[in-house]
Amino acid sequence: MAQQASSVFSRRQALRAFGLTAAALALGACGPQGSQPAATQAPGAAPAGGGGKSLSGSTVRMGALANYKGDAIEQMLPEFEKSSGIKVQLDKLPDTNLSDKLTVSFASGSPDYDVAMMDEPWVPGLASFLVNLDELVTRDKVDLSQYVPQGLAAGQYNGQRVALPLDPNVMMLWYRKDLLETKGLKAPTNFNEIIDTAAKLNDSSSGTAGISVSAKKDAQTSTTAILLLWNEGQELITPDGKFGFDSPAGIKALQTYQNVIQYAPQGVLSYGATEELDAFYGGKAGMVFYWASIGPNATDPQKSKAADKVGWTGVPNGMRGVWNLGIAQESKNRDAAWELIKWMTGPDGSRLFTSFGGGHSPRYDVLKSPDFQQKYPWAGDFQKALEASRARPQTPNWNGIQTVIIDMTSAVLSGQQSPEDAIKRATEQVTPYLKS
Amino acid sequence: MGLASVARERQSRVGRRQPLAERAAEVIPFHYAAILPALIITAAVILGPLVYSIGLSLYHFVLTDPRNVRFDGLANYAHAFSDPSFVGSLQTTVVYGVSTVTVEFGLGMLFALVVHNLTSGQGVVRTAMLIPMFLTPAVVAFMWRFLLHPELGIVDYLLSQVGLGRPVWLGDPKLALLSVVLVDIWRNTPFVFLVLLAGMQSLPGELYEAAAVDGASPAQRFWGVTLPLLKPLILVALIIRTMDAVREFDTIFIMTGGGPGNATETIALATYRYSFRNYDMGLGSAVSYIIFAVVFVLSIFFVRQMQRARIT
Numbered sequence: 180m181a182q183q184a185s186s187v188f189s190r191r192q193a194l195r196a197f198g199l200t201a202a203a204l205a206l207g208a209c210g211p212q213g214s215q216p217a218a219t220q221a222p223g224a225a226p227a228g229g230g231g232k233s234l235s236g237s238t239v240r241m242g243a244l245a246n247y248k249g250d251a252i253e254q255m256l257p258e259f260e261k262s263s264g265i266k267v268q269l270d271k272l273p274d275t276n277l278s279d280k281l282t283v284s285f286a287s288g289s290p291d292y293d294v295a296m297m298d299e300p301w302v303p304g305l306a307s308f309l310v311n312l313d314e315l316v317t318r319d320k321v322d323l324s325q326y327v328p329q330g331l332a333a334g335q336y337n338g339q340r341v342a343l344p345l346d347p348n349v350m351m352l353w354y355r356k357d358l359l360e361t362k363g364l365k366a367p368t369n370f371n372e373i374i375d376t377a378a379k380l381n382d383s384s385s386g387t388a389g390i391s392v393s394a395k396k397d398a399q400t401s402t403t404a405i406l407l408l409w410n411e412g413q414e415l416i417t418p419d420g421k422f423g424f425d426s427p428a429g430i431k432a433l434q435t436y437q438n439v440i441q442y443a444p445q446g447v448l449s450y451g452a453t454e455e456l457d458a459f460y461g462g463k464a465g466m467v468f469y470w471a472s473i474g475p476n477a478t479d480p481q482k483s484k485a486a487d488k489v490g491w492t493g494v495p496n497g498m499r500g501v502w503n504l505g506i507a508q509e510s511k512n513r514d515a516a517w518e519l520i521k522w523m524t525g526p527d528g529s530r531l532f533t534s535f536g537g538g539h540s541p542r543y544d545v546l547k548s549p550d551f552q553q554k555y556p557w558a559g560d561f562q563k564a565l566e567a568s569r570a571r572p573q574t575p576n577w578n579g580i581q582t583v584i585i586d587m588t589s590a591v592l593s594g595q596q597s598p599e600d601a602i603k604r605a606t607e608q609v610t611p612y613l614k615s
Numbered sequence: 616m617g618l619a620s621v622a623r624e625r626q627s628r629v630g631r632r633q634p635l636a637e638r639a640a641e642v643i644p645f646h647y648a649a650i651l652p653a654l655i656i657t658a659a660v661i662l663g664p665l666v667y668s669i670g671l672s673l674y675h676f677v678l679t680d681p682r683n684v685r686f687d688g689l690a691n692y693a694h695a696f697s698d699p700s701f702v703g704s705l706q707t708t709v710v711y712g713v714s715t716v717t718v719e720f721g722l723g724m725l726f727a728l729v730v731h732n733l734t735s736g737q738g739v740v741r742t743a744m745l746i747p748m749f750l751t752p753a754v755v756a757f758m759w760r761f762l763l764h765p766e767l768g769i770v771d772y773l774l775s776q777v778g779l780g781r782p783v784w785l786g787d788p789k790l791a792l793l794s795v796v797l798v799d800i801w802r803n804t805p806f807v808f809l810v811l812l813a814g815m816q817s818l819p820g821e822l823y824e825a826a827a828v829d830g831a832s833p834a835q836r837f838w839g840v841t842l843p844l845l846k847p848l849i850l851v852a853l854i855i856r857t858m859d860a861v862r863e864f865d866t867i868f869i870m871t872g873g874g875p876g877n878a879t880e881t882i883a884l885a886t887y888r889y890s891f892r893n894y895d896m897g898l899g900s901a902v903s904y905i906i907f908a909v910v911f912v913l914s915i916f917f918v919r920q921m922q923r924a925r926i927t
Contacts, residue, residue, distance in 0.1 A: 448786025578893050582893055585874075586700065
């Protein structure tokens with residue numbers, strides 16, 4: 180009997196222990212993890228302006244994008260490893276996975292990487308987990324005047340420099356010179372002219388549409404909607420924190436988008452970024468307004484049907500999108516990580532990155548070099564477009580805002596909702612993301 | 616046994632130097648000890664995250680905005696039900712679930728009856744029917760996205776040849792939902808077919824002979840013998856398919872991404888949107904618990920039906 184009682188008691192004890200563990204877990208869940216920024220760690224003992232040698236033998240982990248950009252980084256790294264003695268462990272991940280991995284691991288306080296490659300909209304969300312680079316820039320006398328200001332701005336958040344630009348991108352107009360010439364048209368110089376030209380180029384009898392755009396539920400669709408809103412002279416988030424589409428300009432922008440898809444290929448409602456580009460490369464559309472990074476493909480005869488007839492021009496208020504490099508606050512190899520970033524965004528690294536086809540350079544010394552201008556014939560237009568570009572609002576809730584814009588635009592273009600109704604609903608959905 | 620030895624034994628049982636394992640064996644019966652490791656792992660892997668996410672669902676916690684984490688009570692649940700896109704996704708899930716499961720059940724039963732009564736070639740038909748089940752859902756989704764492409768897809772090519780134009784299957788709100796429903800039916804009818812066929816083939820022949828002697832028509836045999844005896848298996852097939860429909864994600868995500876607008880967004884896609892597009896972990900957890908409640912109620916309904924089927 181006594182033994183029975185002892186057994187029951189011990190079971191109770193076990194249950195109590197289990198309950199306590201569960202409660203502890205629940206309390207843990209309630210704690211705002213990662214809400215406190217890590218204390219700023221003083222830069223390491225590496226000598227100023229070239230700690231590479233003293234850091235020889237250390238290893239830096241880097242998370243990069245798994246596409247031609249990541250491939251170019253992989254190709255350029257041996258040069259850095261040879262000159263610095265620092266080993267780089269490169270992990271290449273697709274866009275969304277990279278964003279997820281950086282966000283989750285940085286927020287949990289145990290970052291998977293010392294150096295993170297980040298798209299511009301990710302920077303505000305990751306900023307509180309990144310090292311402030313201003314001190315290092317000053318210490319090592321990094322010449323910031325060599326960078327295009329719009330490129331540098333992408334890595335600044337709340338007055339702090341948390342990243343340096345690796346690969347700036349800007350939206351430009353890519354068009355078929357032959358088709359424009361046939362119709363006696365000149366290359367458009369602003370958005371209104373692009374829309375007019377699309378209407379004139381559109382030729383259903385020959386099967387060539389005026390312009391290729393995205394219209395399905397896709398990030399590219401929201402990008403075009405934002406460009407059209409800017410074209411109406413409206414900000415996406417107004418100075419008093421309101422949703423820019425909730426205005427007559429917003430309604431006009433979506434109506435213009437409805438109008439533009441009339442000049443696009445027949446299946447445009449199922450077009451995302453891939454289909455949009457395929458239509459242009461395949462000769463089904465006379466123009467496409469897209470990121471400058473498509474230049475090499477658009478002018479490659481292997482990938483584009485009329486490669487030798489492709490022209491380009493920048494227009495004011497094109498959207499900018501910059502890939503940046505930053506250092507995790509919790510990194511144990513900050514100095515080696517800084518050496519890597521300094522080199523990759525410096526003249527030698529940037530020259531190698533562009534020569535391996537990774538993308539464009541944020542640096543004037545590279546942009547103006549004959550090698551770069553030969554490899555990227557649109558270099559001059561690119562630089563001008565970048566200098567006249569516009570950025571998406573800097574907010575940690577960008578993903579939430581963008582999702583609402585995607586849904587809103589897709590609902591309007593597919594005929595599910597009128598611009599007025601879609602905007603009303605989107606405004607309700609987006610408000611929580613504008614508040615915090 | 617002498618007093619001395621009893622004392623020694625007692626001493627050894629209560630002695631301070633008794634090994635931990637022995638003491639544990641005394642207080643925890645062996646059968647509990649045996650399941651303890653599995654219990655601990657289960658608690659860590661299932662209960663831990665479950666409890667954690669209950670906590671999360673009560674917080675405003677956007678992963679990319681760590682400075683604005685705060686206790687919000689039931690605000691996330693209120694937000695979910697006041698968000699038209701979430702309510703819309705609940706409706707879409709009901710339409711998607713009811714239409715796919717109903718048609719799959721009807722077709723599965725029809726095919727099973729036909730194949731069951733085939734005198735030859737049953738093996739070939741059965742194998743051919745299984746092909747869609749062998750394909751990875753993501754591959755199926757990409758394949759159909761391509762087949763339904765308005766410019767490159769064979770479906771629109773054939774339709775245009777007979778003068779029916781080139782509908783934009785995945786870009787038109789009504790056609791998009793129909794498309795993902797049809798693909799689900801194409802992919803999952805074989806499962807229902809297989810379960811029902813296996814059930815039919817295990818039914819005792821004597822009952823049919825007795826029914827035939829009594830002069831029952833084929834329709835009467837189906838309604839009076841086949842259907843009642845198959846009821847437990849029908850319920851198993853319906854439970855599995857309904858649960859699958861509620862948590863359907865991959866095919867729709869690849870084919871339409873939930874669009875156009877929110878036309879094909881089921882609750883699983885809405886949860887993904889909240890948690891992994893917007894990184895709103897609080898709202899995402901709250902929505903997960905709402906899905907959990909839906910699945911829980913459905914499970915109770917089906918389990919009760921199964922118990923009744925067994926009793927009768």
